[in-house]
Amino acid sequence: MRTLTTTEELAAFCDEAAGAPYVTVDTEFLRERTYYSKLCLVQLAFPGVGDSNAVLLDPLVDGLSLDPLIALFRNTNVVKVFHAARQDLEIFYVDHGVIPEPLFDTQVAAMVCGFGEQVGYETLVKRISKASLDKSSRFTDWSRRPLTDAQKKYALADVTHLRDIYEHLAAELERSGRARWVAEEIAVLTDPETYITRPENAWERVKTRSTSPRFLAIVQALAAFRETYAQSKNIPRTRVFKDDALSELASTKPMTLDDLGRSRLLLREARKGPIAEGILAAVKAAQELPKDELPKPDTSRDQLQVNPALADLLRVLLKARTESSGVAARLIAPAADLDALAAGLRDVKALSGWRQEVFGADALRLCEGKLALAVKGRDVEVIEL
Known part of the structure; x- marks a missing residue:
């Protein structure tokens, strides 16, 4: 199991991969304590047998540049193959401004080829590669070093079997004439808008019972503040305040620190300092918003007369x-x-x-x-x- 730890080693591998028809890619990352995913490991492979032409790339090594990998991602002569690519692609777009193209997502292709809804990688390995995976390292901390042999074996298997899966699905799509179907679905994954979270739209993810325009205006302002603050501090939005606290704040409309202190659901850290100030400013701004600027809920499907x-x-x-x-x-x-x-x-x-x-x-x-x-x-x- 070869691990790349220098830019020179990565460049040499990418030069080899550039001559291959495709390269399989996977990542391991952490996101429990941050807003943005922390890339901890990249797995790469191009056509070969077993572990040949397959490597692990350690992005946590000081001084290592991912520039050779980014160049490979931009090389349109090499298909980049992922399974359930969205989170992996978000990392590379946010960190490096690149979306690998051309792209092939084996989960999307498998759904088109009759393997069911959101089929997992392990299922495809069993059904196509006729192999089994050791998933004991699935929930380990990938930021800790050194990696164990079990972790390395687990990680490498995510790109070695992916070669067989890709070749099988690509051949099936060619036989059935459905490659265009997959391309339509992958167009969403290669659209940068898929990976951009705009604070002003964050309220649309918050489930609320009230459709009062003024209530929704406060929800909108609070959600925008929370998203902006979480992004700036690189912490999960739930560390700022959770959705249930947001709904409570939109109902109680706090105007002072004393009002915030009476909240049942607000975290203690959010009752003072910059978070508290942001909450009060958001509520005040929403309260002062003119009626013609209040958000309107999408009720287009609420009263459907379904036959x-x-x-x-x-x-x-x-x-x-x-x-x-x-x-x-x-x-x-x-x-x-x-x-x-x-x-x-x-x-x-x-x-x-x-x-x-x-x-x-x-x-x-x-x-x-x-x-x-x-x-x-x-x-x-x-x-x-």
Whole structure:
């Protein structure tokens, strides 16, 4: 198990990898105590047998530069293969401003190739590589040095078996003509907007019971302050204050430190100092916001007049299309989209791109009364009217 600890070693490996058709990549990181992920290990491999052409890269070594790896990520002649890539890509985008391209995500490809919803790496290793993984090191502290042999073996397996998985799935996509489907999904992963967290939009993740515009304005201001503060201090947003405390503050509208002291849910550290000042300033600003600038909740789907019979038929059609195509149902159309279709809405993902081919076109004809469903044995047949 070779570990790269110098920039020169990394550059030599990347020069070799640049001549390969693809390189498999994985990372180990910590995020429990920080806002941004701390990169602790990078695993890399290009075509070979066993551990050949596979290395571990230690980014925690003083003086080591990741520039050769970043250059490899920008080399469009080499496909970069990840499994469930989103968190890995976020690290490289936030730390180095790069998104590896061209990109292949084996989890996305596996869902398109009939392996089910959000299939795990271990499952693919068993089903494609016919091997098993030792997952005993999964929850270890990857920032501690030295790494044990068990940790190294575990980490390296995440890119060595990935070579077999990639080659199998790429061949299946070529055979089925579905490579374009995967490309549509990966476009989201290669969009920088996927990895940008804007404080002014942070309130949209907070679940609240009230839809009062003034209440939502306070939620918006508090969530924006929390996000900005957490980013500036590189601490988890829950270390500033949690969602339940945020909702309580939006309800009680504290104006003084004494008001904050009466909070039941606010952390002790947030009742004084810069966090307390930020809370009071956010509440005050939201209270003073003109009515025409108050946020409005998205209620477009709250009062949908869903046709329950049609919704049930759409679910039957989706099940039939899932079975015939082998594509995971949730990837094609989540339940919310089916209800929206049954209520007459047409701005849903299921009616665009490859989903239109697999399900959307028939779903529209079903809604318009242009086709019917019939049961033949255990199968559902689509009948044109």
